[in-house]
Amino acid sequence: xxxxxxxxxxxxxxxxxxxxxxxxxxxxxxxxxxxxxxxxxxxxxxxxxxxxxxxxxxxxxxxxxxxxxxxxxxxxxxxxxxxxxxxxxxxxxxxxxxxxxxxxxxxxxxxxxxxxxxxxxxxxxxxxxxxxxxxxxxxxxxxxxxxxxxxxxxxxxxxxxxxxxxxxxxxxxxxxxxxxxxxxxxxxxxxxxxxxxxxxxxxxxxxxxxxxxxxxxxxxxxxxxxxxxxxxxxxxxxxxxxxxxxxxxxxxxxxxxxxxxxxxxxxxxxxxxxxxxxxxxxxxxxxxxxxxxxxxxxxxxxxxxxxxxxxxxxxxxxxxxxxxxxxxxxxxxxxxxxxxxxxxxxxxxxxxxxxxxxxxxxxxxxxxxxxxxxxxxxx
Numbered sequence: 388x389x390x391x392x393x394x395x396x397x398x399x400x401x402x403x404x405x406x407x408x409x410x411x412x413x414x415x416x417x418x419x420x421x422x423x424x425x426x427x428x429x430x431x432x433x434x435x436x437x438x439x440x441x442x443x444x445x446x447x448x449x450x451x452x453x454x455x456x457x458x459x460x461x462x463x464x465x466x467x468x469x470x471x472x473x474x475x476x477x478x479x480x481x482x483x484x485x486x487x488x489x490x491x492x493x494x495x496x497x498x499x500x501x502x503x504x505x506x507x508x509x510x511x512x513x514x515x516x517x518x519x520x521x522x523x524x525x526x527x528x529x530x531x532x533x534x535x536x537x538x539x540x541x542x543x544x545x546x547x548x549x550x551x552x553x554x555x556x557x558x559x560x561x562x563x564x565x566x567x568x569x570x571x572x573x574x575x576x577x578x579x580x581x582x583x584x585x586x587x588x589x590x591x592x593x594x595x596x597x598x599x600x601x602x603x604x605x606x607x608x609x610x611x612x613x614x615x616x617x618x619x620x621x622x623x624x625x626x627x628x629x630x631x632x633x634x635x636x637x638x639x640x641x642x643x644x645x646x647x648x649x650x651x652x653x654x655x656x657x658x659x660x661x662x663x664x665x666x667x668x669x670x671x672x673x674x675x676x677x678x679x680x681x682x683x684x685x686x687x688x689x690x691x692x693x694x695x696x697x698x699x700x701x702x703x704x705x706x707x708x709x710x711x712x713x714x715x716x717x718x719x720x721x722x723x724x725x726x727x728x729x730x731x732x733x734x735x736x737x738x739x740x741x742x743x744x745x746x747x748x749x750x751x752x753x754x755x756x757x758x759x760x761x762x763x764x765x766x
Contacts, residue, residue: 397456400441404463407436412467420470420740423584423591425549427507430474434504438464439478443486447498454627455689458634462682465638466645469744470593472638474507476631477545481508483627484554484569484620488612497571501552509550511541511598512621519757521556521621522564526600528557530607535559535570537578537603547596548581550574555600556621559614567617571609578603589743626701628752629709630692633685636709636716636748637678643716643723643741644674650727650736667726674719681712703765710758713748720745 411429419426433439441457443449450457457479465472482501485494500506517523526539537557544553553572560566572579582597611620648671651662661667688704696704720742724731731738749755 392452392456397459400450400452400456401459401463403436404438404460407433407438408464408467412464412471416468416470417737417740419592420590425592425594426468426471426474427549429471430478430507431505433471433475437504439475439504440482440502442479443482443498443502447486447494448502449486449498453689453693454630455686455693458630458685458689461631461634462638462641465635466642469635469639469741470590472635473590473593474546476628476635477510478508480624480628480631481510481550481552481554483624484611485571487623488569488616488620490612493608493611506551507546507549509544509546509553509598510624511544511553511555512624513541513543515540515542515597519753522567522618524556524558524567526555526557528555528559528568528570528605530559533607535605535607535610537570537572537600537605539600541598541600543585543595544598545593545595547598548584548594553579553598554611555598555603555605556617559610564618565615567621568614569611569617569620570605571611572603572605576603576605588746589740590747622698622702625753626692626698626705629705629758630685630688632748632752633681633688633705633708633712636712636745637682637685639741639745639748640674640678640681640712640716640719643720643738644671644678646736646738647671647674647723647726650730654727661726670722670726674722677715677719681708681715684708684711699765703762706753706758706761709752710755710762713745713755716745716748717742 411432437450441450441452442454445451461472461476485497512521528535528537537555551574555570555572556567558566559568578601580599584594584596651667652660654661685708688708691704692701723738724742727736727738730736
């Protein structure tokens with residue numbers, strides 16, 4: 388069930404997020420993206436402000452906020468810099484397995500550090516031959532002498548090389564979903580190595596790389612829940628991850644609309660601002676309408692989660708939100724480039740970067756084709 392918070396608390400939290408986004412994110416985004424540099428210190432600043440643990444219980448160091456409020460914070464951050472919003476979302480997701488499925492002593496022992504704001508987490512799910520079909524994960528973990536020996540390669544891991552801990556989804560049993568488990572591995576465990584980062588089309592300051600596990604040694608007490616619970620944990624992770632991506636998409640699209648509208652009001656052709664021409668004005672009107680619809684769908688899905696709805700209902704609501712919001716971000720950022728014309732195609736303006744970044748959101752946390760499959764099957 389979602390936490391109960393007052394309107395004043397929400398306003399104060401969003402005001403804090405706005406202030407940090409304006410001071411810490413907006414001035415750095417262009418430079419860091421151009422150099423593909425990860426803003427680790429910015430994440431520490433957000434951690435000290437409590438923004439890396441918002442939807443978790445206060446008793447373990449969390450912010451005690453409902454998911455609906457947390458997603459509003461993500462939207463604020465994504466309007467200034469998608470990379471940082473994504474990193475907040477990734478870390479919040481990395482805390483989910485222990486918070487939701489860890490044993491009581493495990494939560495007491497691990498959660499305060501995970502939620503404290505200094506550490507950064509990552510999820511190791513995908514493999515070179517395994518994307519959406521996580522039941523086919525091949526990474527294995529064999530228990531011997533009180534520790535698991537983990538062997539396999541995890542691909543496209545966000546925060547790889549910068550994370551302090553990794554949630555490693557691996558096979559401790561037979562084939563299929565019932566054989567999957569989850570281990571929380573510290574970044575410095577023997578046998579864990581990180582490959583060189585991928586060269587990406589967008590969100591370049593967010594590090595993505597393969598994590599190679601060569602007999603990596605993880606203590607037995609780092610198994611989250613019971614053996615064979617990994618698939619169930621992953622399903623809950625996907626629901627929350629898709630909501631986070633959807634909120635980020637709304638923030639990114641909002642930034643693109645704001646920029647395009649400002650440009651259209653100041654750019655003159657034939658003696659008047661181009662915003663007054665119907666071809667541009669209608670384009671902006673459609674962008675605004677799509678963003679408002681996406682935001683409403685994201686918040687409706689968040690309220691479904693906060694209300695403690697059945698997992699199947701949350702899954703479908705999250706899939707709808709992710710599908711619509713990320714497709715909207717792709718359309719809106721593309722149209723923002725169109726509003727700027729030739730200027731939108733050059734790096735002097737951020738809309739071309741936002742368009743490249745929007746494409747990622749249609750792919751991660753399950754492609755939008757997978758979201759359509761989830762929704763259609765529910766019907």
